[in-house]
Amino acid sequence: MCRRTTMELFQYWNAVRGNRDLPRRDEIDPAHIRSLLPDLFILQRQASGDVRFRLAGTGVCALFGHELRDGQFCDLWLDSEADGIARVADDVMTQMTPMLLYARGSTEAGDELDVELLLAPLASPDGMNDRLLGALSALARPVWLHMTPLTHLVTTGLSLPDASPNLPLDRSYAPSAETNSRVARLVGGNNRNVSHLRILDGGKRG
Secondary structure (H helix, E strand, C coil): CCCHHHHHHHHHHHHHHCCCCCCEHHHCCHHHHHHHHHHEEEEEECCCCCEEEEEECHHHHHHHCCCCCCCEHHHHECHHHHHHHHHHHHHHHHHCCCEEEEEEEEECCCCEEEEEEEEEEEECCCCCCCEEEEEEEECCCCCCCCCCCEEEEEEEEEECCCCCCCCCCCCCCCCCHHHHHHHHHHCCCCCCEECCEEECCCCCCC
């Protein structure tokens, strides 16, 4: 994890869930993560199978230049990646396993921006594991940020964060070979190279 927003949200999600696989949506208190809200979003799997935004913070919407609520999560990505991204989001919910995604966004003018996303499973109030609590953070602050919208994202890497309870905020994490294999299985691969993606060995605070 590179951004403090990602680490703080993951730590909060981990604390709320305790010894369970995931917390419920009604257990998430916005007052406890107030400073993170602009970069947060909630996704929900629809009866049709689509994964859509239930909520999206102002910072996330500003990156793409429009309101994201009710839009499909996969619409943020390059068309050739849409199916794979939808599968990753669905797997995070189904397997109840948080995932870190790293991506590169592009503007219409060709400017690029690296971003980090956390996808953490979340249950609806009735206990169904059909939602995601997420964070999307830019890894740089170019002068055009929030003035020129991103047109799409391309995934550059992924990893599984350490989901041990009470994870210290400043702890770095390097996943084992078993964890890397699990990441590959989640996205349909069978080794460290999943399509064009890199399975990353965690990260340290920036």
